[in-house]
Amino acid sequence: MDITLQVNGVPHTLAVDPRISLLDLLRERLGLTGSKKGCDHGQCGACTVLIDGRRANACLALAVAADGCEITTVEGLARGEELHxxxxxxxxxxxxxxxxxxxxxxxxxxxxxxxxxxxxxxxxxxxxxxxxxxxxxxxxxxxxxxxxxxxxxxxxxxxxxx
CATH class of the missing domain: 1.10.150.120 ([2Fe-2S]-binding domain)
Known part of the structure; x- marks a missing residue:
């Protein structure tokens, strides 16, 4: 499936397997390794990202469900050299x-x-x-x-x- 995401302010259009988690897409396809794969069951929160400003466990979210959404990872919190x-x-x-x-x-x-x-x-x-x-x-x-x-x-x- 083709999906479009805005990740840390950068638009991405990607062909993805409909079974891939948002976490795996961020880490493996986009190289954003800040979000961690802790338990891969939504129990630890190490993978938490913001989807349209709301926090979510990226290991439980399918990438296709985030189609059209704005995703913020820890890499997107700072503004240049200025920390959040x-x-x-x-x-x-x-x-x-x-x-x-x-x-x-x-x-x-x-x-x-x-x-x-x-x-x-x-x-x-x-x-x-x-x-x-x-x-x-x-x-x-x-x-x-x-x-x-x-x-x-x-x-x-x-x-x-x-």
Whole structure:
């Protein structure tokens, strides 16, 4: 099948097997290896990208389902040499150790900041307390870090959110 995608602001028209995942298309066909293949089952979040501004596990998304969409990977967050504010905050707060989950964490955090709140972790859903550390943890719960850098990840996201 022929599909057209806008990836990190660059248009691509590609002939693809209808069974290929968006993650495999990004990594193998477009050479964008920032998004990682962690579990390949949608459980770890290492492959998180933004599809039309919403976060998604690229390992579960078929490339053909993204036809006509705008895809943003971790490679597309920075503007030239200027880091995205979350990237800068992750560096400043040492919000990674091995770094394998970091691309997914960053894309998920960017998408999360654009989502309305509150989530079910907030006791009173009519009163939005903003992005508290508990709210950030709940919203980022689909992104796992085997090194346990969660406290610094939450701090970095909280700084950018405020």
């Amino acid at each position: 504010p979350l990237q800068a905050a992750f560096i400043e707060h040492d919000a990674f150790q091995c770094g394998y989950c970091t691309p997914g964490q960053l894309c998920s955090a960017v998408g999360m900041l654009g989502e309305p709140g509150p989530s079910a972790v907030t006791a009173d859903l009519l009163l939005d307390p903003g992005l508290t550390p508990e709210e950030i943890r709940e919203r980022m719960s689909g992104n796992l870090c085997r090194c346990g850098a969660y406290p610094n990840i939450v701090t970095a996201i909280g700084e950018v959110a405020s």
